Amino acid sequence: MAHTTARQGILPPPTERYSVLGWLHKNLFSTWYNSLLSILALLLIYSLARGFLTWLISEAEWEVVRVNLRLLMVGQYPSAETWRIWLCLYLLAGITGLSWGVWVRGRWLLGAALLAAPLLISLAPGVTSTARNQLLGIDLAALLGFAIGRAGGKRLRRIAIILWVLYFPLVLLIVRGLALAESWLPIVTSNLWGGLLLTFLLTIVGISFSFPLGILLALGRRSSLPAVRWVSVSYIEVFRGVPLVTILFMASTMVPLFFPPGTRPDPVLRAMVGITIFTAAYLAENVRGGLQAIPAGQFEAAHALGLNGFQTMTFIILPQALRLVIPVLMGLFIALFKDTSLVATIGLLELLGISRSILAQPQFVGYQHEVLLFITMIYWIFCYFLSYISQRLEKSLGVGER
């Protein structure tokens, strides 16, 4: 019997299984010098981490984070208008759920993990009971979206994409307000935006504006018109040659010179412009890399069919080029998310800025470890999440498998 199965080649591949001890023996203590190295390494790690661990277990006092949680999340955004932030989160959860139902469907474990996140946050100390209810509501919105997406199936694809495109401008509108009627969605001026909220807004605006601008610059750099090419090249080379901090300082000190005296452009807006300008230059170079990877035959085939230059770019070249650079672009967006912390240097109160202003208050002096560790964790969680999405996207689009 065994003989026939072997000949048909359907033997399962050999699996290696070890007990914990077996694993330790194989990987850490296989020879006397490996054992020595392992023990030395463990001692080194222990001596380095001991101070941190003792602090974390016995000395850290998280009271400062609990008291200032609201500031860290939304800054001085007025309490009466906080519902708008929740609304944005509800919408985000709903659209994510919808997309999950339309595209992902399975992957229950990951879905459950995402749903568990708001629940876990709601259990954390310092979360008010209203916030707890809202967090539960977010999960409900996600489930509702998922149910709709699953029932609608493929027909909802286009709608889901449109919702995503509309979502980000909508968030800006909701957060800022419309002031259409006297008391309806009054404007919340940007000096009240802060904390994680401001970090997100800077990131969202940076991505949504630098993306089209960067693509235009990349195309401009390849244009056959000398003027267009020259403008694009100088833009890219100038802004890639300057650190972001410098651009932010320039934006905060020099931009007002271009406006009539007396009118001061909004500092948050200036930071957004600075970030967008800077990111667009890098994005343009990444997209150009993707464009260069498309074989000339693709242009020729499109032209031979009678497609004009615009159609060739939109339908043939850009879809392929952008797919190739997704990993690089996601890396760029992660960097952008982290770099928003630089606006703290021009006095904006995003996550890092608000932490520093909290720590400057007399009653919280000496708590910088707790606060900084807390915001580090926030940055890390979101960056890791983005990088995970990027990996999934790469796989599902088959990047690098051509």
Place this chain on the structure above:
Amino acid sequence: METAMSDQSSPSQPIIIARDVHKWYGHFQALKGINMEVNRGEVIVIFGPSGSGKSTFIRTLNRLEEHQRGQIIVDGIEVTHDLRNIEKVRTETGMVFQQFNLFPHLTVLQNITLAPIWVRKWKKQKAEELAMQLLERVGIPEQAQKFPGQLSGGQQQRVAIARAMAMQPKIMLFDEPTSALDPEMIKEVLDVMIKLAQSGITMLVVTHEMGFAKAVAKRMFFFDDGQIVESGTPDEIFKNPREDRTKLFLSQILTH
């Protein structure tokens, strides 16, 4: 001065007129005065050693390459810098490439319907119906929803032929359509091309497939060193080639 539009589409006129066409790449002269007239419905085979300018020549006809001297008139439209003329000529000429050049991010059906929908402004449904008919003709209707990367080379080239035909062109240009194919796939592509030739469409084919030339070509042109060395019917070329260079080249490609 004669305007480009004056002789449009009268059936007795040649559909392609090339007069004294010159082309340089930098200092290298690729075409040295090509003259050719092709009548409606003719099947023309162009052959010659590599670097002889045969591909360059058919690529000047739809302006994938720019000629620097001489005149090219396709279906009554002169090919010049004028973008509108170029787009008109490209709409009326289909082209099949050595490397297929299918769009890898689109399905077979989308590859075929893209140009009819966006250039001819057809309704999606009409374009898809025609696409399916064309896929029947090239023998692979069951592959419509697949992506090019999932097909064999021969199947990809047949899709490329269907894609070019979907624009309902008056002229089909083939640039070494079987040179990148494994031997067992050459026949399936040639069969499609022979069927196409018999349907009465004007065809210019750059190829070394002499069997194809014997079967359907009306006239053959031998290119060498950027010039037309010899032209004639397949009978004349195969039985009594006049030029030594033609004889030598034919003996090289026919003896193995």
